[in-house]
Amino acid sequence: MKETVAIIGAGMGGLSAAITLAAAGFGVTVIEAAQEPGGKLRQVSSGGRLLDAGPTVLTMKWVFDDLLSRCGTSLADEIGLDKCDVIGRHYWQGGQQLDLFADVAESRRAVADFAGAREAAGFQRFAEDSARVYQLLERSFIDASRPNPISLSARIGLHRPNALLALKPFSALWPTLESYFSDRRLIQLFGRYATYCGSSPYLAPATLMLVAHVEQAGVWTVKGGMHALARRMADIARDFGVEFHFDEKVASIDKDGSGKAVRGVTTDRERHIPAQNVIYNGDVAALSHLLGDAPSPRGGQQRSLSALVACGVASPTGVPLSHHTVFFSENYGEEFDAVFGRSLPPDDPTVYVCAQDRPAQRDGSSAVGSGAAERIYCLMNMPANGDSHGYSKSEVDRCLSSMERRLRRNGLRLDLDRQTTAITTPDRFAKLYPGTGGALYGMASHGWMASFSRPAARGPLGGLYLAGGSVHPGPGVPMAALSGKIAAERLMADMALHGRSRRGAITGGMRMRSATADVSPSR
Template sequence: MPIPDPAAAERVVVIGAGIGGLAAAITAAARGLQVTLVERAETPGGKMREVAAGGALLDAGPTVFTMKWVFDALFAEAGTSLEDHLELERAETLARHGWTDGSRLDLFADPACNDDAIGAFAGASEVPRFQAFRQDARRIFETLKDSYIAAQRPGPLELTRRAGIPDLTAIKPFASLWSALGGYFQDPRLRQLFARYATYCGSSPFDAPATLMLVAHVELEGLWRIRGGMHRLARAMSSLASDCGAQVIYGCEAAEILVERGRTSGVRLANGEVLPAESVIFNGDAAALSTGLLGRAAGRAVPGMPVDKRSLSAIVWTLLGRPAGFPLQHHNVFFSDAYRAEFDAVFRQDRLPDEPTVYLCAQDRDEDDRGEDRSRPDGDERLYLLVNAPPRGDRHPLNSEEIEQCAERAFALLRRCGLEIEPRPDTMQATTPNDFHRLFPATGGALYGRASHGWTASFQRAGARSKLPGLYLAGGSVHPGPGVPMAALSGRLAVERLLADSTSRRRSFRAGIAGGIWTRSATTGATD
């Protein structure tokens, strides 16, 4: 009797239809595994949410789409292309930045336009400093792209070997981003602008390593807009997973990861149904596992994370309104005059900042400052505002008074920068750390997993393989980190690790069983 090939019939349950889980489902199904994806929400996307306001749909999660090559590879493996499913437009203007002194600076996809803009904004002497910064940011990204970002998680020594660098100082992990930027820029506004990229990882620029300069390179290299909104990406990925043969089930909550003889055996749903599986890919915050929300056995599969290591949370307002005074672009950032105090409040004092920096996505704006959807009879625009907040939604939930005061401070900053917004009151919705904790349990509202504070933080994120054989991890809380493309990469890395382990088990069957009787191996795997 021939020995069955375990990988050929391997059943995989993916928990969570965020971007990491969707990428894992697409990759696993495209490689011939039997995939069931379960999601407790009624729609895909996870943090890539969409909300309704006044008859309009608004993105209420990530609004920036970069590293398109990640999704090109994902869709190509499934036999299609990103452009077959979505209408994309490369942005010429990346973002508009405003300060309370009335100054403004746009960043562009065209390097020559950036040089001209920075020279006009801060003086000719800052142009070569910006060019040096951009060159070093590119060098860090190119050093880490294949050796770290798109690869299974290494340790520090393994990283230096993979990257071909003599020591870690080449990627600037030992200085803070804020201090490193002081060596590039003399204009404090430029230092503040490029320090903001630490928040893309949910971190403070005063504590995050200068390695995060690479985030600026990623955005300067190219930013795309998805016609219809970012949520279209999640829907396209969900459809592609189904086209590849995955069974995708919404409104279906996973209650427990089941274990038999030391490895995963399936998933028990909240309704009591059991989905048998040889492997499980968990696409949720790793804290949900370590706190035991999916069973005691799975809780021992990943290390716990101290509350004080959590990343940023946020308060997000979605609304319809009429902006005036400041010429908005699609992406806009309005900077606080008290930048260090903002991060001290969130990370050291566990409270909302007195003067928060405000990110504003004007979702109807095109390159010419005109609205793509101004035909709406009421003339309102779809607006998304975000301010940083402490991840305390499970310990000290914000009350209505605190939320209202934060909104007043945010809108006051906008007015000081020259922007007036007349919101339609019946459309304005706030999503707070309390809400994010409810949507993403065990996080306290932290949106990016562990904060990237200190040079070892990135190595402390879990890798694709957990301590429990057969349980694999995806999502923004694990390697290679937070952000839409990083989450997609994590899903692909989880499947690659799963398949490598399946091959290892298959070899152990062939080496150890001569009589043709197939039994499941009890071989255990080490944590990444």
């Protein structure tokens, strides 16, 4: 009989943990409140068409290749991928445009044409330093059990002070960018990387400049959309015997007689699933409720960004879109002061547009044909106040109007039908992801200690482990996948340490997939 692990949540962290454990011979049961896998990798319908309504960017492909190598496969063998040539198109007032490319030299030429040779030289230094920061942190922090400042220093090497200083540990992102660029548009562009973890560029640490290297190392689009990635990973997990229960919510994590260890979970169908180990793949803000404990204080940490996401079908005109396009506001500081300082929607938001029918290549033409209606995803930053504020129709209309106004000022005409557009506001996100208030990235990464403040893989009870974007190593699709792998590896290491055998585990930690498994990339 196999050792059984219960996993709460079929988001990316839960799927990664399930694959890691099942490939090592464990029995795994995943309980998911939604009707399908993916968590934040969700889909909505508008105008009779399906659109991704969550993360739209796939980076750090090595994370998934490493995970799937345990199953004798790779990401490209399982799903169709297209590498982006244009990793991002950016517009400012009046249609000023700058594209960034996967090739650093080409991006430098584009920056030179846009802002001059001095700014291009600053970009080259920035690209080199962001690569250095990433290389220092990839194995010492990102793909490791959560370190503290001392252990991180030891991993990098206390005898390498210059390497430690290269991380700019005590600097905020925005002023650090001012040492590379004098053009405020470029500072605004690269400062936007703070929003990738739901934070303000004025308060987030300079280490987030590593995002530039992550993108330059490769951005991919997934055939069938990002939700297809979650479905495929769930299929792989099933091939290894993982059992899924969808449309069923975990009501409690059950404790043993001592109150110090888990003994399984109970669902809203009053079904008890016994397990000596549980992995919780949800926001840690909701964990105390499942444990029957009083909510724990956040220690002054601020919630990360929420969003208003509008997904619909439209025929955009004006400046050409790429797959990923950003339309910057005129006053970036005011935007973040509104969201984080006053907990209000910004009057002049920066708007991210994902044209889901367009390839991320140079021409950017729509796959459905010029002038035809295409699937459009629009996002503006919002405060994570969804558990204390319900957004009325008039408030939503004002937000949509402010988005449309910014798009027009930057050269794009986009008329989404408000009757058919699928709109998600912070209060809706709060219901989708309990305990968050609509925050999409856990706690904000503000201050130099923020990265060390996220919970580690071990939970507060024996046999309880944590995964997802609110724990180490942080938010984002590849990071959540890493968190699931780290949680599963921590679980297995703890079992080995305590001498508990995995009854039924497969020798060597590798199982053969079912002979009837369909591994077609088109699936």
